Amino acid sequence: MGSQDVHQEVDAVAEDIATMETRGAATIARAVVDALATQAEASDAESPAAFVAEMRAAAQTLHDTRPTAVSLPNALRFVFRQMDGESVEQLRASAVAAADRFRSQLERAQDDLGRIGANRLRDGDTVMTHCHSTDALACVEAAVEQGKELSAIVKETRPRNQGHITAAALREMDVPVTLVVDSAARRYLDEADHVLVGADSIAADGSVINKIGTSGLAVLARERGVPIMTAAQTIKLHPATLTGHTVEIEMRDESEVISEQDRSDVGELEVLNPAFDVTPPRYMDAIVTERGQFPPESIVTLMRDMFGEGTDDPWETDDF
Numbered sequence: 001m002g003s004q005d006v007h008q009e010v011d012a013v014a015e016d017i018a019t020m021e022t023r024g025a026a027t028i029a030r031a032v033v034d035a036l037a038t039q040a041e042a043s044d045a046e047s048p049a050a051f052v053a054e055m056r057a058a059a060q061t062l063h064d065t066r067p068t069a070v071s072l073p074n075a076l077r078f079v080f081r082q083m084d085g086e087s088v089e090q091l092r093a094s095a096v097a098a099a100d101r102f103r104s105q106l107e108r109a110q111d112d113l114g115r116i117g118a119n120r121l122r123d124g125d126t127v128m129t130h131c132h133s134t135d136a137l138a139c140v141e142a143a144v145e146q147g148k149e150l151s152a153i154v155k156e157t158r159p160r161n162q163g164h165i166t167a168a169a170l171r172e173m174d175v176p177v178t179l180v181v182d183s184a185a186r187r188y189l190d191e192a193d194h195v196l197v198g199a200d201s202i203a204a205d206g207s208v209i210n211k212i213g214t215s216g217l218a219v220l221a222r223e224r225g226v227p228i229m230t231a232a233q234t235i236k237l238h239p240a241t242l243t244g245h246t247v248e249i250e251m252r253d254e255s256e257v258i259s260e261q262d263r264s265d266v267g268e269l270e271v272l273n274p275a276f277d278v279t280p281p282r283y284m285d286a287i288v289t290e291r292g293q294f295p296p297e298s299i300v301t302l303m304r305d306m307f308g309e310g311t312d313d314p315w316e317t318d319d320f
């Protein structure tokens with residue numbers, strides 16, 4: 001175990017998330033749940049209180065990696081809500097079982113969401129994508145499995161070019177891909193039948209928080225009359241927005257935007273590198289979840305159903 005009895009695997013997972021070795025909201029959620037299970041399995045805590053303290057320290061370490069994707073705290077919350085017992089062994093077993101349940105729910109949710117999203121796509125359609133979203137790709141995959149022939153226009157998604165990952169995933173599905181730079185989006189929107197994006201968080205008013213550039217793409221899509229949908233499992237619903245909190249937008253290092261050499265050639269300047277932006281609900285046609293598709297403005301009903309009026313920190317629960 002490392003500092004505060006946090007398992008070294010937890011520290012490694014946290015490092016991978018912070019450096020974006022592990023990235024994408026659903027993938028991050030799965031990684032943190034795996035790490036919590038490792039923490040639980042490896043714990044040599046001698047009392048239930050010590051076990052819970054260790055799990056909380058592990059959760060805090062994982063939580064503090066990236067701020068925007070709410071799937072991360074929602075995944076931690078899922079495990080903590082189901083952790084229960086009088087002894088270390090019972091607590092351990094319930095945490096590991098909760099992690100197992102989370103993993104299978106995540107997979108099922110993505111499959112269900114994919115089938116729902118696929119219903120919006122017709123044979124012969126071209127979809128334009130932004131960034132890399134496994135939820136969005138699940139819709140394409142389900143449509144392809146239904147026998148629909150699709151093609152894709154993939155935005156490269158500066159500064160980290162996650163569009164390349166999307167292009168590779170689509171080619172695996174035998175979907176023809178055209179890669180374009182971000183600023184070519186408007187030029188090629190006339191050739192697209194749908195814009196398909198994922199989400200890191202969905203706010204109670206139906207705003208979609210996703211990779212920087214999504215909001216501009218949504219405005220352009222509206223202007224060109226191209227429907228745009230967000231594919232997002234319900235673990236992307238942000239409970240704190242029910243009580244008026246806003247979603248923190250991660251600011252990343254300027255080195256992702258400009259090299260040190262180029263920067264010194266240019267001279268004095270400020271570089272800003274927000275990783276995400278907010279698309280207001282009026283620019284989004286539908287949010288597709290595993291529980292059906294929703295007009296963005298109505299997502300609040302699903303959120304109240306799932307969370308009540310709000311929630312605490314993921315590791316705070318009345319059970320301990």
Ligand SMILES: O=C(COP(=O)(O)O)[C@H](O)[C@H](O)COP(=O)(O)O
Pocket residue numbers: 023024025026027069130131132133134135136162197198199200210211231275
């Ligand atoms: O914005 C991103 C990834 O950003 P980053 O690369 O900065 O993590 C994705 O669209 C969402 O996370 C959804 O992904 P998924 O559908 O796989 O959860």
